[in-house]
Amino acid sequence: MQLINPFTAPGNWYQGNLHAHTTNSDGGGTPEEVVARYHAAGHDFLAMTDHWHVTDTTGLERDSFLLIPSVEWDGDQTELGDTYHLLGLGVHTVGRLPEVPTVQEAVEWITGEGGLAVIAHPSFASIIWCRPRSQERSAITRPVYSSTICT
Numbered sequence: 001m002q003l004i005n006p007f008t009a010p011g012n013w014y015q016g017n018l019h020a021h022t023t024n025s026d027g028g029g030t031p032e033e034v035v036a037r038y039h040a041a042g043h044d045f046l047a048m049t050d051h052w053h054v055t056d057t058t059g060l061e062r063d064s065f066l067l068i069p070s071v072e073w074d075g076d077q078t079e080l081g082d083t084y085h086l087l088g089l090g091v092h093t094v095g096r097l098p099e100v101p102t103v104q105e106a107v108e109w110i111t112g113e114g115g116l117a118v119i120a121h122p123s124f125a126s127i128i129w130c131r132p133r134s135q136e137r138s139a140i141t142r143p144v145y146s147s148t149i150c151t
Helices: 031-040 103-112 134-138
Strands: 016-020 045-048 066-077 083-089 116-119
Touching: 016 031, 016 066, 016 083, 031 045, 066 103, 083 103, 103 116
Parallel strands: 016 045, 045 066
Antiparallel strands: 066 083, 083 116
């Protein structure tokens, strides 16, 4: 089988980050600083996914730079006892995320906001891909790239 580099194919390719934190949680820069850094680096889009907090992006917009209002929720436990981390991409309620006790309730809140629920850093969370729990079935559980291989 021949491997093909998708970035050599014709089309429009966009660079961005769908998992970045600011000082609204455990990040190293203010929202203004984080947006400025990614914009200056030539990125096309950014999702600020602060823990339990949807960062207000009002006034941070830049030409040709998409800001995606987002959040990272953590809670519940995987089969191995580690904590789930879910990204809620494209949610619209700004501020602190409501307390939800289960992954399923977090997924329902995210999708109810019109967002996309994605499991963040699945290897870190020790998620077992071969035997997903029923709660994981509503979220996208496979990242674009993962070094975790299930046999």
